Amino acid sequence: MVTERVEIPTQAAYESATPSRSMLPPWLVWGGMIGLVQIFAIATVQPLGVSTAYPQLVGWLVDKVVPGFAESQPYLQKIGVKIGWEVMLIVGLALGAFVSSLLPGGRSTPACDLPNVFRSSWGRGLAAFIGGFLILFGARLAGGCTSGHMLSGIAQLALSGFLFGAAAFATGVLTAILLLKRANGS
């Protein structure tokens, strides 16, 4: 069991280690940029939304192996199994991050900068996998994720977005506080 107190570096520490050339703080530049991407998305096709693409991609892949799977599942009939805007958006997300990581200032990132929260690298990997399972199951049940319900939903003043945001933050804050407390071994 790890008992020593864990150093938890803040984002500010990263930022002062790699100063930005612009006078504006990075959170303002990139937060504002995401807002502009949102306006571009609304003006061209639809508001940003990420989580629909996961079941569409899974349905498409499973249907290749088990023909007829997509037709047999009511949920896939509802959302449609296609490589459309949504799936291309998540391909672009990963590619955009990849390009950013190669360019100057992209800085190599550790697998997780809070390893001690999960005691070991294996524990952390398992947490990422289980957490990944929960966010997609929860997002599909709710009909959207941080993008669809918050960045887009709240931006459109949708009541569903406010409810989702409140629910997600309630359990998210509680879980994160408990996890980081455990890391500090107190």
Add this chain to the structure above:
Amino acid sequence: METTQVLGLVTGLMFGFALHRAGFSRCGLVMRGLAFRDFTMLKVMLTAIAVGMVGAAALATFAPEYAHLKVKSLYVWGVLIGGLIFGVGMAVAGYCPGTALIGLGGRTRDGLLAVLGGLLGAFAFILAYPALEPVLMKPLDLGKLTLHETLHLPYLPTALVMAAALGGVVFWLNRLERRARA
């Protein structure tokens, strides 16, 4: 490729680049953000929401032919329970469905594992949907409600006031953080 596919890819590239630059490939940004040890996540999110809020309302008001809005239905049980599950997952993984892909593109092992877990979670939901839909998604579906329509307020002014309020919260969070550092 069709036009919508190209638009999806271009939108994703810009969105992914910005999220990576903001630091979301590291799981710690979300975890510390949720524990209120670092306000970067909240500041990025609230800034993006405020800009999008003004943009969406301005498009709807001045160029409705370009306002492809999509308000999601408020089916109380599904949105609530889904949100509660989502929050636990977000804290445990340190990622949401979008930032997991940023972790993957940013070449972190945990981003890859979160995406794989997400694909399995999506698969589980596809199979669970026929059982869940009649219990959690069909009942108490209040429809595509918005704040301004529910309260009979004009859209653009409401959006401007809400965006200004979000801006105020961001300004306050930033000052709190600076004071804590000083």
